[in-house]
Amino acid sequence: MSRFPFPLRFSIPVILLLFGSVLGLVSFQREVSRSNTRTEQEISQEAKFSASQTSGLLEYQYRHADGKGAELTISQIGTAPNIRLALLYDENNRVIFSTRFELRNRLIKDTPASNQLSLIEKVRQTRSGKIILSEDEQTLMAIYPVVLGSLSRDILPSRVGVLFLEYNLADLKAQAYRNAWERSLVYSATLALLCTVLWLFFYKTLTLRVAQLVLASNSLAQGNLNVRVNLQGSDELAKISNAFDRMAEEIQNNTEELHKKQKQLKQALYSLKETQSQLIQAEKMSSLGQMVAGIAHEINNPVNFIHGNLNYVEEYTQDLLSLVHLYQEHYPNASLKIAEQAEEIDLKFMIEDFPKLLTSMKVGTERICEIVTSLRNFSRFDESDLKNVDIHEGIDSTLLILQHRLKDTLNSPSIEIIKEYGHLPKVECYAGQLNQVFMNIISNGIDALLELKGNKIREIRIRTEVKDSDWVRVAIADNGPGITPEVQPRIFDPFFTTKPVGSGTGLGLSISYQIIVEKHGGRLSCISAIGKGTTFLIEIPVGLKS
Numbered sequence: 001m002s003r004f005p006f007p008l009r010f011s012i013p014v015i016l017l018l019f020g021s022v023l024g025l026v027s028f029q030r031e032v033s034r035s036n037t038r039t040e041q042e043i044s045q046e047a048k049f050s051a052s053q054t055s056g057l058l059e060y061q062y063r064h065a066d067g068k069g070a071e072l073t074i075s076q077i078g079t080a081p082n083i084r085l086a087l088l089y090d091e092n093n094r095v096i097f098s099t100r101f102e103l104r105n106r107l108i109k110d111t112p113a114s115n116q117l118s119l120i121e122k123v124r125q126t127r128s129g130k131i132i133l134s135e136d137e138q139t140l141m142a143i144y145p146v147v148l149g150s151l152s153r154d155i156l157p158s159r160v161g162v163l164f165l166e167y168n169l170a171d172l173k174a175q176a177y178r179n180a181w182e183r184s185l186v187y188s189a190t191l192a193l194l195c196t197v198l199w200l201f202f203y204k205t206l207t208l209r210v211a212q213l214v215l216a217s218n219s220l221a222q223g224n225l226n227v228r229v230n231l232q233g234s235d236e237l238a239k240i241s242n243a244f245d246r247m248a249e250e251i252q253n254n255t256e257e258l259h260k261k262q263k264q265l266k267q268a269l270y271s272l273k274e275t276q277s278q279l280i281q282a283e284k285m286s287s288l289g290q291m292v293a294g295i296a297h298e299i300n301n302p303v304n305f306i307h308g309n310l311n312y313v314e315e316y317t318q319d320l321l322s323l324v325h326l327y328q329e330h331y332p333n334a335s336l337k338i339a340e341q342a343e344e345i346d347l348k349f350m351i352e353d354f355p356k357l358l359t360s361m362k363v364g365t366e367r368i369c370e371i372v373t374s375l376r377n378f379s380r381f382d383e384s385d386l387k388n389v390d391i392h393e394g395i396d397s398t399l400l401i402l403q404h405r406l407k408d409t410l411n412s413p414s415i416e417i418i419k420e421y422g423h424l425p426k427v428e429c430y431a432g433q434l435n436q437v438f439m440n441i442i443s444n445g446i447d448a449l450l451e452l453k454g455n456k457i458r459e460i461r462i463r464t465e466v467k468d469s470d471w472v473r474v475a476i477a478d479n480g481p482g483i484t485p486e487v488q489p490r491i492f493d494p495f496f497t498t499k500p501v502g503s504g505t506g507l508g509l510s511i512s513y514q515i516i517v518e519k520h521g522g523r524l525s526c527i528s529a530i531g532k533g534t535t536f537l538i539e540i541p542v543g544l545k546s
């Protein structure tokens with residue numbers, strides 16, 4: 001049977017119960033019928049014996065004309081335990097003697113044997129006795145011929161009477177039924193005990209062990225590879241259990257091996273990606289740094305040249321102007337040509353404006369010098385070692401590089417930078433790399449703000465503070481669209497980007513994470529709320545070496 005719909009823990013007891021009940025019922029039925037048959041046989045034997053003896057005795061008594069003796073015989077047989085009625089009919093079927101006095105002298109039709117008339121006649125003719133059972137099987141009747149006497153001319157005796165004995169089977173059968181019932185009860189109890197023992201046996205050897213197997217298979221299917229059945233013995237279930245355990249062992253070993261390999265592969269992939277991202281970013285940053293450093297260097301010389309000479313220019317100009325004044329004092333009436341020329345060049349205005357012009361030129365060259373210093377500061381191209389630096393300088397020079405992205409354009413309003421700088425000590429760090437982090441995070445903030453629609457004021461708030469006396473914290477917060485909870489756990493993954501192809505490599509934050517966490521032993525975290533903005537927290541120890 002390939003499909004059995006009931007679990008063993010139900011089917012075995014149910015089968016045993018059914019089996020026990022059917023067996024008990026059948027045995028009860030058989031007991032009852034056997035008892036009935038036995039009772040009938042015993043009574044019929046007894047009836048045969050008593051009837052033939054009594055008929056013989058009666059014949060003897062009649063031959064000796066012992067009427068009293070015959071009457072005594074009938075009344076005596078009536079006292080036998082199972083006989084309900086004893087009658088002696090004469091040759092005309094009239095009752096001669098009866099155990100019931102009121103039936104005496106009655107004709108057969110008025111007696112309980114009325115419906116056995118034909119049988120009585122047959123018995124009389126054949127001269128042989130009969131034992132019969134009533135239709136309801138509750139009464140047994142013995143009908144025996146009794147020769148009452150004969151006339152001298154008769155060859156055969158002419159007066160043939162009939163002895164009628166009625167046995168009561170009902171009480172005997174009821175007793176037999178009770179006995180059968182008691183025997184069956186004992187039998188059923190024994191059977192129930194046997195079935196219980198059988199059930200216990202099957203429960204221990206089959207149900208319980210199969211349940212263990214099922215439990216173990218389910219557990220294994222759910223991924224618990226440590227599970228074992230460990231059934232003892234040498235039967236089929238123990239063999240299945242052994243096979244199962246070996247299989248589980250193998251699966252566990254293979255899975256562990258697989259996990260190990262998977263881990264190694266993941267590790268390899270991770271370091272590959274890391275190296276790749278480092279390479280790309282390093283390339284990107286180094287070309288940017290190189291370019292910035294190159295431009296700064298190129299600009300530096302001519303600007304220094306101009307700035308340095310401006311002082312002389314100012315001095316010479318002052319000298320020239322005082323000379324012109326002197327000329328005007330000594331030669332108040334200049335020649336026409338000189339007066340015309342002075343008029344044409346607006347000498348008066350020129351004398352007034354020239355110093356101002358020089359001052360603004362000086363301010364301009366100073367600004368250029370500042371920008372050059374900032375650019376060099378940002379690139380820190382020549383500084384790959386740990387240095388004590390001012391973090392604010394790094395942030396400012398980064399902002400300078402990103403200045404062009406903060407101004408308003410056709411498509412977006414300007415972005416305001418709010419600086420909330422605290423008093424920071426100099427921090428021992430890899431300055432160039434730290435600037436790279438500021439660059440990545442501020443750039444991301446700008447990208448996010450550019451995505452905003454409407455006229456909302458866009459701002460990036462940069463707050464610096466000392467934390468726990470020997471840590472520095474820089475918080476860079478934008479009020480952009482924020483990062484969704486699904487994206488948040490992935491932002492530090494290498495190559496993860498939500499930006500369109502070509503505009504983001506997805507490396508900025510993963511590199512920043514490496515720089516802060518691995519290079520500086522610091523922490524980099526992100527707090528973001530949809531619609532409110534994103535804050536990146538950069539935390540690094542003040543003294544890296546210590």
Ligand SMILES: Nc1ncnc2c1ncn2[C@@H]1O[C@H](COP(=O)(O)OP(=O)(O)OP(=O)(O)O)[C@@H](O)[C@H]1O
Binds near residue numbers: 448478482483499507
């Ligand atoms: N301030 C921010 N606001 C909203 N989303 C941000 C912010 N910063 C980072 N993200 C999300 O994190 C992702 C990963 O940032 P990451 O800087 O690593 O890569 P990227 O900016 O996409 O590319 P790349 O920096 O290499 O040009 C971004 O694509 C963006 O979805």
Ligand SMILES: [Mg+2]
Binds near residue numbers: 443444507508509
């Ligand atoms: Mg980025």
